[in-house]
Amino acid sequence: MSRVSAFIEGLCRAGAFLSAICMAAIVILIVVEIFLRMFFGFSTMVSSEFSGYLLVGLVAMSLGYTLQHEAHIRITLIWGVLPLKWKNRVDIAVAAVSAAVTGFALYHSVLLVQQTYSRGMTADSMSETPLWIPQTAIPVGLFLFLLQLVNFILRRVRQ
Amino acid sequence: MISSPLTLALVLLLVMFGFLLSSKWIGFSLISTGIIGLVLYDANLPPVLSIWDKAGTLLANSIWNSLNSWALSALPLFILMGEILYRTAISTKLLNGLVPWLTRVPGKLYHINILACSLFAAVSGSSAATTATVGNITLSELKERGYDKKLALGSLAGAGTMGFLIPPSLIMIIYGVLSDTSIGKLFIGGIIPGLMLAFFYSAYIALQCLLHPEYVPVKQDNYTWGQKLRALKEIVPVFALIFVVLGGIYLGMTTPTEAAAIGVVGSLVLAWGFRNLTLKNLMESFMAAVRTTAMICFIIAGAAFLSQMVGFVGIANALSRYIVSLELSPYVLILVVGFMYILLGMILDGISIVVMTLPIVLPIVVNAGFDPLWFGIYLVFMVELSQITPPVGFSLFVINHISRENMYTILKATFPFFLIMILMVVLITMFPEIVFFLTDRV
Numbered sequence: 001m002s003r004v005s006a007f008i009e010g011l012c013r014a015g016a017f018l019s020a021i022c023m024a025a026i027v028i029l030i031v032v033e034i035f036l037r038m039f040f041g042f043s044t045m046v047s048s049e050f051s052g053y054l055l056v057g058l059v060a061m062s063l064g065y066t067l068q069h070e071a072h073i074r075i076t077l078i079w080g081v082l083p084l085k086w087k088n089r090v091d092i093a094v095a096a097v098s099a100a101v102t103g104f105a106l107y108h109s110v111l112l113v114q115q116t117y118s119r120g121m122t123a124d125s126m127s128e129t130p131l132w133i134p135q136t137a138i139p140v141g142l143f144l145f146l147l148q149l150v151n152f153i154l155r156r157v158r159q
Numbered sequence: 160m161i162s163s164p165l166t167l168a169l170v171l172l173l174v175m176f177g178f179l180l181s182s183k184w185i186g187f188s189l190i191s192t193g194i195i196g197l198v199l200y201d202a203n204l205p206p207v208l209s210i211w212d213k214a215g216t217l218l219a220n221s222i223w224n225s226l227n228s229w230a231l232s233a234l235p236l237f238i239l240m241g242e243i244l245y246r247t248a249i250s251t252k253l254l255n256g257l258v259p260w261l262t263r264v265p266g267k268l269y270h271i272n273i274l275a276c277s278l279f280a281a282v283s284g285s286s287a288a289t290t291a292t293v294g295n296i297t298l299s300e301l302k303e304r305g306y307d308k309k310l311a312l313g314s315l316a317g318a319g320t321m322g323f324l325i326p327p328s329l330i331m332i333i334y335g336v337l338s339d340t341s342i343g344k345l346f347i348g349g350i351i352p353g354l355m356l357a358f359f360y361s362a363y364i365a366l367q368c369l370l371h372p373e374y375v376p377v378k379q380d381n382y383t384w385g386q387k388l389r390a391l392k393e394i395v396p397v398f399a400l401i402f403v404v405l406g407g408i409y410l411g412m413t414t415p416t417e418a419a420a421i422g423v424v425g426s427l428v429l430a431w432g433f434r435n436l437t438l439k440n441l442m443e444s445f446m447a448a449v450r451t452t453a454m455i456c457f458i459i460a461g462a463a464f465l466s467q468m469v470g471f472v473g474i475a476n477a478l479s480r481y482i483v484s485l486e487l488s489p490y491v492l493i494l495v496v497g498f499m500y501i502l503l504g505m506i507l508d509g510i511s512i513v514v515m516t517l518p519i520v521l522p523i524v525v526n527a528g529f530d531p532l533w534f535g536i537y538l539v540f541m542v543e544l545s546q547i548t549p550p551v552g553f554s555l556f557v558i559n560h561i562s563r564e565n566m567y568t569i570l571k572a573t574f575p576f577f578l579i580m581i582l583m584v585v586l587i588t589m590f591p592e593i594v595f596f597l598t599d600r601v
Binding site for chain 2: 079
């Protein structure tokens with residue numbers, strides 16, 4: 001069981017690493033754009049468009065990792081005064097419902113990507129980026145999030 | 160099933176608070192409420208389309224559309240900038256640079272929190288980051304020099320919240336994206352209210368120290384003008400950073416997102432100059448920024464879906480019409496809205512409050528004749544208040560963590576500063592020119 005946890009946490013860390021790369025890429029993209037505009041009067045034409053895609057990737061890929069670090073906020077006003085046993089029970093219930101919601105979102109985000117792909121939808125811009133490419137980050141990220149929620153439950157069941 | 164939007168709104172409000180208080184993550188609470196709203200609603204859908212499919216499509220599209228945003232990409236960059244600066248010696252430099260200038264002012268070093276927070280707020284977009292970065296250094300320094308802890312804690316709580324008011328500001332970015340208001344103008348609109356608030360805080364401190372001379376230790380450090388000017392050298396890098404980040408926006412040369420990218424580079428240069436730029440610090444900054452971004456954006460995506468639902472089932476419309484039918488005067492309306500925000504602020508954090516309420520409150524307020532730009536600044540004040548109202552107030556948690564004082568002491572110390580902030584809200588409501596003075600001139 002703990003090997004499952006370690007595996008899930010490793011996957012989510014890898015996801016977060018990709019997120020950090022997305023973040024760095026946004027900075028570099030914009031700095032290059034400003035540099036080109038200032039000194040050469042030239043624009044890449046894609047910096048604002050790609051920043052949006054990179055933000056989607058950044059957020060999606062790190063949802064699970066953020067849960068792993070207990071960094072998604074929740075109101076623990078009532079939870080905080082419960083005895084440990086009940087804290088665990090409430091956590092499991094809450095995470096189970098959240099996992100169901102994530103599964104639902106995951107299923108429909110796969111449909112969204114499929115639809116975008118089969119209709120050949122592209123961005124309304126110079127680059128005409130096929131939109132299914134950046135959209136794919138959403139189901140992948142939600143899958144990691146789902147795994148991490150399962151891990152969250154497993155850890156509490158074992159206690 | 161429920162067909163009246165107002166009844167549905169009431170039911171959903173209960174459902175949402177049920178989820179929130181159950182300790183379910185805020186983003187999930189919002190999404191679940193959205194799904195339940197759609198399922199409960201008596202929708203006239205063609206029989207081939209189930210309401211679950213409708214909900215799923217709306218959800219997937221909301222996630223994509225709310226995050227695929229150029230303006231919102233300023234958010235992770237300003238967060239990253241704050242994380243990099245947090246790991247530098249910037250707060251020590253601010254302290255060293257400011258202390259020599261304060262020895263002759265009534266209240267002396269108590270003003271350090273106000274000044275350092277104002278300056279740090281001008282390079283940081285978040286109140287928690289401002290409070291933590293400044294408080295980490297100033298609280299122990301003030302204690303060591305024999306200053307009374309009450310004013311020290313209170314002024315830190317009050318001034319720390321200016322992270323959201325003095326640009327750059329994460330709340331303004333989020334509000335600007337959701338309400339389609341110019342983020343650059345919001346940034347500019349926050350300057351005068353921010354400086355006024357800082358001035359009132361300082362005036363209160365000076366007054367308290369004149370009334371209670373025992374608050375200030377007798378020991379007098381004297382600095383010559385040469386020492387004062389040399390000390391100023393310590394804060395020059397901070398001013399330079401403020402200038403490159405905000406200057407471009409004010410001059411209309413850069414968008415807020417571009418300014419944020421410049422700010423990241425600037426903070427890296429500053430960290431390098433202060434000899435704090437290590438690989439470990441850099442990695443930690445990135446990972447912490449990734450977590451905060453994911454946390455905030457998950458709530459934004461959840462709220463985007465919720466607002467789609469609220470529009471689809473007609474709650475936003477019905478509620479707007481209902482409020483209009485009450486024929487409240489604009490001032491009464493804004494007062495009611497203010498009370499609602501203070502109540503919400505007691506249990507929710509600022510960002511959640513903004514994204515959850517905006518789809519319903521903004522149309523109502525704009526309908527009553529308020530400018531969205533002005534309301535943005537008003538909302539920032541509401542968020543600041545939520546940071547220091549118990550039981551859930553992030554600035555209080557931060558101060559509790561760094562000072563190790565008990566919550567009751569912190570709350571008592573913070574209360575006067577809470578009142579000053581309310582006074583500021585009243586002032587900008589009576590005299591909206593405070594907000595528009597600079598924005599009309601750009």
